[in-house]
Amino acid sequence: MGDGGGHRATRIPRRGALPLVSLVIVGRGDWQLAHSRVASIVDECVRLRVEIVLARPAASPDADMLARTFPAATVVEAAPDASLGELRAVGMREVSGDVVMFLNDSDALDTAWLAALTRQAERESPASSEVAASQLAGPR
Amino acid sequence: MNAQSPIISIIVPVHQGGTVLRASLAAIAASDLPRELWELIVVDDASTDDTVIIAAEYADCLVRLPTRHGPAYARNRGVEMSRGSLLAFFDARVCPHPDALRRMVELLDAQPDVSAVFGAYDTKPAARGFVSQYRNLLHHYVHHRSAGEAETFWAGCGAIRRDVFMAAGMYDEWKYTRAQIEDVELGHRVRTLGNRILLEPAIQCTSMRRWRLRDVIRSDFKDRGVPWTRLLMQMRAMARTTTLNLATVEKLNTVLVWVAAGLLAVAAVTRSAIAGWATAGAILFLLASSAPFYSFLRRERGIAFALGAIPLHLLYYLNNGLAVAYGWLAHHTVGEPTPDALTQAFAEVGMQVWPPVRRGRTAHR
Numbered sequence: 242m243g244d245g246g247g248h249r250a251t252r253i254p255r256r257g258a259l260p261l262v263s264l265v266i267v268g269r270g271d272w273q274l275a276h277s278r279v280a281s282i283v284d285e286c287v288r289l290r291v292e293i294v295l296a297r298p299a300a301s302p303d304a305d306m307l308a309r310t311f312p313a314a315t316v317v318e319a320a321p322d323a324s325l326g327e328l329r330a331v332g333m334r335e336v337s338g339d340v341v342m343f344l345n346d347s348d349a350l351d352t353a354w355l356a357a358l359t360r361q362a363e364r365e366s367p368a369s370s371e372v373a374a375s376q377l378a379g380p381r
Numbered sequence: 382m383n384a385q386s387p388i389i390s391i392i393v394p395v396h397q398g399g400t401v402l403r404a405s406l407a408a409i410a411a412s413d414l415p416r417e418l419w420e421l422i423v424v425d426d427a428s429t430d431d432t433v434i435i436a437a438e439y440a441d442c443l444v445r446l447p448t449r450h451g452p453a454y455a456r457n458r459g460v461e462m463s464r465g466s467l468l469a470f471f472d473a474r475v476c477p478h479p480d481a482l483r484r485m486v487e488l489l490d491a492q493p494d495v496s497a498v499f500g501a502y503d504t505k506p507a508a509r510g511f512v513s514q515y516r517n518l519l520h521h522y523v524h525h526r527s528a529g530e531a532e533t534f535w536a537g538c539g540a541i542r543r544d545v546f547m548a549a550g551m552y553d554e555w556k557y558t559r560a561q562i563e564d565v566e567l568g569h570r571v572r573t574l575g576n577r578i579l580l581e582p583a584i585q586c587t588s589m590r591r592w593r594l595r596d597v598i599r600s601d602f603k604d605r606g607v608p609w610t611r612l613l614m615q616m617r618a619m620a621r622t623t624t625l626n627l628a629t630v631e632k633l634n635t636v637l638v639w640v641a642a643g644l645l646a647v648a649a650v651t652r653s654a655i656a657g658w659a660t661a662g663a664i665l666f667l668l669a670s671s672a673p674f675y676s677f678l679r680r681e682r683g684i685a686f687a688l689g690a691i692p693l694h695l696l697y698y699l700n701n702g703l704a705v706a707y708g709w710l711a712h713h714t715v716g717e718p719t720p721d722a723l724t725q726a727f728a729e730v731g732m733q734v735w736p737p738v739r740r741g742r743t744a745h746r
Contacts, residue, residue: 339446
């Protein structure tokens with residue numbers, strides 16, 4: 242890790258747009274655990290437009306099944322002996338979010354937090370910006 | 382980002398963290414506070430190196446800012462993503478000791494009337510150079526000497542209650558767009574609201590900050606001395622503030638070094654023996670008043686190091702005097718900067734976009 246290779250070095254300011262939220266989930270081949278974790282959150286993530294990236298060791302038996310079962314998620318592979326930290330880093334190279342959350346298969350996602358973040362993002366969307374801009378402009 | 386809410390949220394702002402960041406995050410990960418009680422939020426302030434990849438290995442949440450705004454803004458964005466009732470701030474160039482986080486939590490738990498606490502560097506700074514060692518040891522010494530009630534806050538290794546932080550208005554991200562005294566200023570606001578801040582030197586971290594002489598001079602003048610002077614002038618608190626680098630002995634030494642410099646100039650021009658002896662007297666007095674610090678350096682690094690540090694320490698006081706003079710002049714001529722009208726207007730109606738518009742100062746005061 243840390244070779245500076247594939248991640249996006251330069252990012253363009255996106256003032257006025259929503260912050261993109263990404264979720265990186267890492268695990269080491271426990272299909273049952275991975276399936277139950279992703280299944281429990283995928284609908285909520287799709288609804289909230291949260292990008293999901295699943296990072297697995299290469300040749301992990303669950304990688305293909307996860308990709309087939311959850312087409313909304315992106316599955317990326319790391320070295321076969323990658324540690325959880327290295328899997329996170331591999332996932333990080335794939336995401337495009339301004340806010341990136343990291344979970345292990347065994348962790349539960351705080352969906353209330355995620356929903357609150359998304360509500361805040363919606364409040365600050367371009368549409369609400371226009372409303373506020375009209376407040377700034379005052380009566381014409 | 383586990384479903385269970387943590388007690389304390391750790392926020393680490395970083396720009397171009399490199400290998401230092403890995404050591405810092407590994408040290409946080411080695412905390413003896415149970416993992417489920419804390420969350421780690423790293424805010425990448427528009428780095429172009431491997432910072433986000435390194436941070437990804439340790440963080441629960443990573444916030445990526447597309448353009449650089451400075452640590453005050455970055456910390457505020459991290460707080461907005463956090464869930465803990467306590468907020469801990471660590472500089473990306475420190476390695477907290479394993480017990481640092483636990484000590485913060487225990488202290489704030491045991492003393493409900495204390496709103497914030499911060500620690501100190503240990504005596505083993507990682508950077509080897511003489512200037513780095515001197516500078517980091519000076520920081521350690523000043524913090525240890527000032528243990529107890531504090532008038533400021535230190536975001537290098539400090540924790541604060543979330544409600545107090547929000548009530549104080551967060552960091553002033555508009556005024557401090559680079560690493561300056563944003564934490565000191567926050568501390569003044571926290572104190573103004575009637576809250577207590579403690580400096581607890583048992584909360585320790587190892588500094589990995591590398592200092593070159595020109596960094597020391599520039600930072601002391603531009604990022605600490607001048608803005609701190611202007612802040613105190615604005616608060617009309619220059620004389621009564623006696624915390625950390627503004628202890629009475631520090632003020633006296635700053636005056637003395639300039640008196641000595643003036644007498645030296647007079648002696649050189651007039652060839653006056655009296656001025657020469659007066660110069661020597663002033664310097665001797667200065668050395669005597671700094672003797673506890675030199676004695677500390679001798680204990681830690683030996684007599685040669687302590688003697689070698691004397692010119693650097695005199696330069697430090699000279700620089701401080703210049704900064705105070707410049708800050709005083711700026712306060713009385715330029716006045717205090719205010720946000721531009723658009724920033725202020727955005728802040729007043731609470732409108733934010735991503736990345737959020739910097740907060741105007743009056744919006745949170």
